[in-house]
Amino acid sequence: MRAVLLDGHGGLDRLVFRGDVPVPVPTTGEVLVRIRAAAVNNTDINMRIGWYSKSVTSATGAAALPQAAAEDSGWAGDCLSFPRIQGADACGHIAAVGPGVDPARIGQRVLIDPILRPASGAALYFGSDINGAFAEFTVVPASNACAIHSMLSDVELASFPCSYLAAENMLTRAGVRAGERVLVTGASGGVGSAAVQLAKRRGAQVIAIAGQTKTAAIEALGACRVIAREADLLRELGSECIHAAIDVVGGYRFPQLLAVLARGGRYAVAGAIAGPIVELDLRALYLKDLQLRGCTVPDRAVFPALIGYIERGEIRPLVSATYPLAEIAAAQTEFMTKSHVGKIALTV
DSSP states (O other): OOEEEEOSSSSGGGEEEESOOOOOOOOTTEEEEEEEEEEOOHHHHHHHHTTTSTTOOSOTTOOOOOGGGGGGOSTTSSOOOSSBOOOSEEEEEEEEEOTTSOGGGTTOEEEEOSEEOOSSSSOEEBTTTBOOSSBSEEEEEGGGEEEOOOSSOHHHHHTSHHHHHHHHHHHHHTTOOTTOEEEESSTTSHHHHHHHHHHHHTTOEEEEEEOGGGHHHHHHHTOSEEEETTSOHHHHHOSSOEEEEEESOOGGGHHHHHHHEEEEEEEEESOOTTOSOOOOOHHHHHTTTOEEEEOSSOOTTHHHHHHHHHHTTSSOOOEEEEEEGGGHHHHHHHHHHTOSSSEEEEEO
16 A cells, blocks of 8 residues: 655655555454544654653754654654654545444545543553554544544545544643633644644633734634734733633743633643743742643543534635645645645545
8 A cells, every 4th residue: 555654853855755654454353544644743743843742841843853852752752763654644445344334334434533542551542652643544443433424525524533532632731612702822823723623612712822814714724813822911911811821832832832821711722833842830830720721642432522513614724735646745845834714634
């Protein structure tokens, strides 16, 4: 089969497109999925350059690590083995089933839930801990291949899993409710634009942070106000006026996010594109009774709920550009400019 192999940490040259990769074989309880479309995520870039290593303190997209620092550069802080097929977003059809899986599922259109939950041990992430969607075929547990009935294209459906799951997980962990004021950082990216839609779906009043050129696009997703990325949040909003902050940026703005949170406010984070090391005044945390929530592995019910939102048309895809899989280097190059709104997709 054709696939993109990541053969080590480094630049775009570490992404190798090949046509002679063996098709994986499903074992007991697994299905073989013919991938039709995938999408690009920050996780792909971060893993390629080794950003998950604790030795890294810079923003995402920085230069690759020396190989000596790779012992903790896996997604979960362990050593990453190569070659690896990345890709957390996948839409396709079930092409074959392993023992114990109903053969009637062959031909079913599916989205892949990227969180794998083995009976023992920690959760695994599709495209990071195991081979993912940057290939013509992949193997996953049957429970992770979730049937979907939608008129949306494969590319549109492939834009949902990773970003929308991360966004819905943050909103769920933060307990966002109708009528609350929610602040979303990085609102033009995949997770941020998903969070705007999903928070609006909950009936929240959404305030987004993004580049000024993207204001109209983000307002169209449901934001009632868009604040410029470089603006002073306290000057723009005032203190203690936000019920929940949904953050994928981190970096220097973190203290301001806590400052604008109301007493008893909730902060949820699933990314740090501006840098993972932040300044925390513990007095801001305990004197205001704030809740800080790290968000990676969602509850089991979150992905099925997301499928329902898609099927009922309650959220919509936001695909900025599409590339063939063989042009993944060009897709990641555009992704890293951060000039797009939403997702960059790949046809497989």
